[in-house]
Amino acid sequence: MSDAAPPDPAAAKRAAGLAAAALVEDGMRLGLGTGSTTAFAIEAIGRRVRDEGLDVAGVPTSYDAERLARAHGVPLLALADLDLDTLPTAQAGLDLALDGADEVSPAAALIKGRGGAHVREKVVAALAARFVVLVDPSKEVERLGTTAPVPVEVLPFAEPAVLRALRGLGAEPALRMGERKDGPVVTDQGLWIVDARFPGIDDPAALGAAIGSVPGVLGHGLFVGMATDVLVGEAEGGVRHRVHQRGR
Template sequence: MKTTGGTDDQKRRAGERAAEAVEDGDVVGLGTGSTAAYAIRALGRAVDDGLDVVGVPTSFDSRHLAREVGVRVGSLEGVDGIDLAIDGADQFDTQLAAIKGGGAAHAREKVVAAVADRLVLVADPSKSAETLSRSVPLEILPDARPAVERDVVDLDGVPTLRRAEHKDGPVVTDNGNLILDCEFGPIDDPAGLASSLASVPGVVEHGLFVDLADAAYVGTDDGVEVRTAD
């Protein structure tokens, strides 16, 4: 369930601006999605010009793209830390709390974001909101699906199993798990909901990113807006 909205130029401006924040010798978390892909391509061009960086991918797609454009790829096991993570968002609010997981990679994305010294979100204006309201993806253990669905309903959520678009059956993550997209309506307390979802047995990771992002680079028709939490 990838998000739509915004133009390619807006996404490109956001991704390229974030890539400019990478310094020589950095270890960079490489996010997943169309806007993060622009940042990875920009890093590839910078590497061609002599920049020395190591990228830690959050998904198969970001790993493949990084290798394709010449960014040296590492892993969390092989690096001492991450200087900067660059990643997209399905939606983010004025406090930079975000919903992620449209690409079903939010479990690895959250680990990389938590390890990083800084997390920069890259997005187009359609992803900005006063209050989070998109469905929250949950990566769950396959056998736990019925129990997790009951717990989500108890939290006043409506869970839906994410189905694959070009194959029969559900979406399966890079980790071999399933995705539930859970509607909660307007989320006035992202931290509280995040805590509740984290306590549900069978949930590997939820898509609420709270108190992780340091800035959001929002591509516009004219340039890039750099936003911080209110």
């Protein structure tokens, strides 16, 4: 029997976060994702702001990301500050978006949303010229849906109809309940989350389109063809950098 210590997930997350922060350049406008791995990146960016005088500003994807950024001294922007209506539609509003994932496939399709911020995260990721995903090795899967459910944000009124529709798509859906509160989890938009567990997902793009078309659904956690980079942190401090072509 081996006496070797098990891999440290926090060390792997920290390695990915530090590698992501190293990609940030002076003058960049950033998307700041939500979650434990991205928190390491936000902390490291704040350190660079203090130590190097790095001139950046970030759009947070949740109240939690906003709180972390303020705590670490990262200047913030709102989407309205980007003047998107003055930019050509082909021009990115953000230089770089950093975020985690619950699952990453070999083609960089993602399941996101364990933190409940996937709708805002998708808006921010779509605005970025480069969308960098930060994970530890446990998040890499051969087939989406094998370890994580697909979060679906729904209107409370529509929850019974959405559950029925998700069952029709082959899912076992369940309303996400609060762990330290009574009742459902409530998102930053004041809506509910249904976690839809599938027995593996063969065509994430088609499934995402089907879920998105259900009346009462605001958004879901399938991100397909959006990631340009995946940083996989290792417990010993190394990072594997996977580069992907957007839209595939």
